[in-house]
Amino acid sequence: MSHRITLVLAAAALFAVFAGSASAQSFEGRKKCSSCHKSQAESWGDTAHAKAMDSLKPNTKAEAKKKAKLDPKKDYTKDKDCVGCHVDGWGKEGGYTVEDPNKFLTGVGCESCHGPGSKYRGIHRKAGAAFEKSKKTSSRQVLADAGQDFSFEESCNACHLNYKGSPWKGAKEPYTPFTPEVDKKYTFNFDKYVKDAKAMHEHYKLDGVFTGEPKFKYHDEFQANAKVGKKAEVED
């Protein structure tokens, strides 16, 4: 074999290794996030997202189901046409499955919005510890490279705008039964909805461990109005 071919093969093998590790971000469930971010976790627990699996149980939300031509008596909690948008990481590495229902992936939790946490959560811990020791800040870019989401909109769309005739280009089956055609109140407006702290969680003041871009477009606004909560832990 010529040296050139050997080199090309070696480069391809290396690329495969990097590509493999880049896609290895996996869902882990909200247990760890919640133990460090207690205020957000508590507030999130009161939201419709946290209780999303309950809506799939029989005899819940009967009026809404009837209006969307669903059977209010039916148990939809294992129905693969439903579960995906009412849990974390459906169809993705480490995500919720009907066969092995993990309670920390049940409902629409932290990682559905912030991204699968296997890689970035360790960076939070280290950066928090460094900040506590010497006020050293860390870059958000490193978190983004490890899979943390700072724009949110595409994740929301994948659940809220996933129906036939949706303005969102990525729509594919299974679709949500709750579309603007069923009731105008199901019309999704990202800029309005993302400011609904009753549906995300309340916002709490950060110390500013992470700096720079990519920063969420309403980050400064949220922080300016944020509550004082429990400090994020630096150990897990």
Ligand code: HEC
């Ligand atoms: C070991 C503790 C720990 C774990 C586990 C952890 N974090 Fe953090 N996180 C921190 C610390 C410390 C900060 C910096 C807080 C500050 O600036 O006050 C932080 C910052 C953040 C921020 C703010 C980032 C920004 O833009 O400034 C978000 C959002 C966040 N964490 C979400 C999560 C999510 C979601 C998970 C689970 C996948 C998670 N964290 C796991 C400790 C942790």
Ligand code: HEC
């Ligand atoms: C994994 C799917 C999923 C993702 C991702 C998701 N949602 Fe939701 N959302 C739901 C489901 C399901 C409900 C309804 C929960 C219930 O009542 O059972 C809901 C409810 C809501 C509600 C409450 C609606 C009401 O009638 O009051 C708002 C607001 C909302 N979501 C906004 C957002 C925003 C903004 C994002 C992105 C930052 C987002 N959601 C991400 C699935 C998702």
Ligand code: HEC
């Ligand atoms: C593509 C994602 C998706 C799929 C698939 C999906 N849902 Fe949902 N579901 C949502 C979203 C998003 C909402 C929140 C709608 C809103 O309030 O704007 C929701 C809300 C609901 C609600 C609460 C409605 C209300 O008005 O309170 C029920 C009940 C529900 N879904 C049941 C189901 C059932 C049963 C199935 C399967 C037949 C299903 N969902 C499939 C995304 C989905």
Ligand code: HEC
């Ligand atoms: C429906 C989407 C959604 C869910 C679910 C969600 N978050 Fe958030 N979270 C947001 C948005 C949007 C922000 C604002 C980001 C910013 O200001 O940079 C945010 C901000 C944060 C912050 C920064 C400080 C603050 O309070 O604004 C932390 C920490 C955080 N979330 C942790 C969590 C944890 C832990 C969970 C799960 C228990 C969780 N989040 C669930 C959407 C969500």
